[in-house]
Amino acid sequence: xxxxxxxxxxxxxxxxxxxxxxxxxxxxxxxxxxxxxxxxxxxxxxxxxxxxxxxxxxxxxxxxxxxxxxxxxxxxxxxxxxxxxxxxxxxxxxxxxxxxxxxxxxxxxxxxxxxxxxxxxxxxxxxxxxxxxxxxxxxxxxxxxxxxxxxxxxxxxxxxxxxxxxxxxxxxxxxxxxxxxxxxxxxxxxxxxxxxxxxxxxxxxxxxxxxxxxx
Numbered sequence: 001x002x003x004x005x006x007x008x009x010x011x012x013x014x015x016x017x018x019x020x021x022x023x024x025x026x027x028x029x030x031x032x033x034x035x036x037x038x039x040x041x042x043x044x045x046x047x048x049x050x051x052x053x054x055x056x057x058x059x060x061x062x063x064x065x066x067x068x069x070x071x072x073x074x075x076x077x078x079x080x081x082x083x084x085x086x087x088x089x090x091x092x093x094x095x096x097x098x099x100x101x102x103x104x105x106x107x108x109x110x111x112x113x114x115x116x117x118x119x120x121x122x123x124x125x126x127x128x129x130x131x132x133x134x135x136x137x138x139x140x141x142x143x144x145x146x147x148x149x150x151x152x153x154x155x156x157x158x159x160x161x162x163x164x165x166x167x168x169x170x171x172x173x174x175x176x177x178x179x180x181x182x183x184x185x186x187x188x189x190x191x192x193x194x195x196x197x198x199x200x201x202x203x204x205x206x207x208x209x210x211x212x213x214x215x
Contacts, residue, residue: 018044026052034062038188038206045202054194058186061162065136065188065207066214068161069094074135075204076126076160078102078119078145078167082138085201090208101125102142119145127152138164138204139176140197146176150183163187164203166195 022040026049031039035057042051058064072095077083083098091098101107101122111118119142126132132152137160139146146165152158165180165187167173177189188203 022049025049031055031057032062034210037210038062038203041202041206041209042190042199045198046196048194050194051190051199054190054192056181056187056189056191058162058188061186061188062207062210064186065162066211068134068136069096069207069211071134072096073161074099074131076100076123076131076135076137077200078122078139079141079197081197082140082200085198086204087208094211099126099131117142117144120148123148123152127156127158132158132160135160136162136164136204136207138200139167140164140195140200141167141169143167143169143172143176147172147179149185150176150179153183153185160185164200165189166199166203168195169193 019040022043026040026043029036029052039052039055042055043049075086075091075096075098077098077100079102080100083100086098088098102118104122104125107118107121107125110116110121123145137149139149146167149158149160149163163180163185165177166189167176170193173195174192177191180187180189190199
């Protein structure tokens, strides 16, 4: 039994029933089976079927995400809420470590001194430490972090393996996702204002499931 599923028989039955309801109510769609595994987990985590129309994938997003996990990539997150929701033991089995810099003292000070945001400076720090190249970057809260990833890719040669661009909000959330879509970075995004840390967690767990099930 894949260890990303519910641990008890009753829990698995409830989860299986939930996914069956999602598949039934969602109806027809144009996602590949692997993409749908991601989308249905996002819907499962939110009970919001609008994500069926909001989720967008780079053509090689799933492939690159699975490959990155299997290579033991860093997981860079914008907020610790994502880290708290992830199965760190499962990630560690691949050799993956999670990094969050948003609460680091130097990041906070630099954001204050440069009239920036902690999210921007956290992404800069990740790049300076050499953590972005080959990483999965999960942005669930801070649009400025996603905009900074797009800038670092364009101007400073940062090369994440995959960016999960799902920040929620009213200021620059939609725009930040479009910036990533229009960049050279492989991505999975939820277009528009909707998103959140729980969605970033759901996507990573879906990728872990897909990786475990892939021959």
